[in-house]
Each structure stands twice: as structure tokens, then as C-alpha cells.
Amino acid sequence: MTRAWRATCSAVRSVGWYLGELMGDHDYAKYVAxxxxxxxxxxxxxxxxxxxxxxxxxxxxxxxxxx
Structure with a gap:
């Protein structure tokens, strides 16, 4: 079950990252860099x-x- 849990957590993080990129949540940090x-x-x-x-x-x- 640990393997399935890690895969689920990884998928949720990936979706979160994608939505953040899509909505522009990381744009300020990229601009400052x-x-x-x-x-x-x-x-x-x-x-x-x-x-x-x-x-x-x-x-x-x-x-x-x-x-």
C-alpha cells in the first residue's frame, strides 16, 4: 500500500504544480529570479x-x- 500511496501523492503534487503553472501562481517568483x-x-x-x-x-x- 505504501507504493500506491506514494504514487497517489506524486500524482496530486503534479496536478497541483500544473494548476499553479496554468493559473500563474509561480509567475512572480520566476520574474524575481x-x-x-x-x-x-x-x-x-x-x-x-x-x-x-x-x-x-x-x-x-x-x-x-x-x-
Whole structure:
């Protein structure tokens, strides 16, 4: 049963990771890592500032969104 439990836990973690990626939950952390690696002289915005700027950009340039 331990083997089946590990497989189930692994599947649940994988689904959780996928949904987090799909919904953008990890985007701020990726952005901060990118800034620190490629633009160390730039100030890192707070998470609230990051999301505010991202949503403003999406509203200004909706792209392929339906609504």
C-alpha cells in the first residue's frame, strides 16, 4: 500500500504544480529570479506591484482573450 500511496501523492503534487503553472501562481517568483539573474541593478517590485502592472498590461493589450 505504501507504493500506491506514494504514487497517489506524486500524482496530486503534479496536478497541483500544473494548476499553479496554468493559473500563474509561480509567475512572480520566476520574474524575481529573472530580474536577479539578468538585471541585478534593477529594483525588484513587490508582489502586489508586479500583479498590478501585469493586470494593467493585460487590460491595455488584451490579445486573444475573449472578454
Amino acid at each position: 529573472h530580474l536577479r539573474a539578468h538585471h541585478p541593478d534593477r529594483e525588484v517590485p513587490t508582489e502586489k506591484e508586479f500583479w498590478r502592472a501585469r493586470w494593467a498590461a493585460q487590460d491595455a493589450n488584451p490579445g486573444a482573450r475573449c472578454c
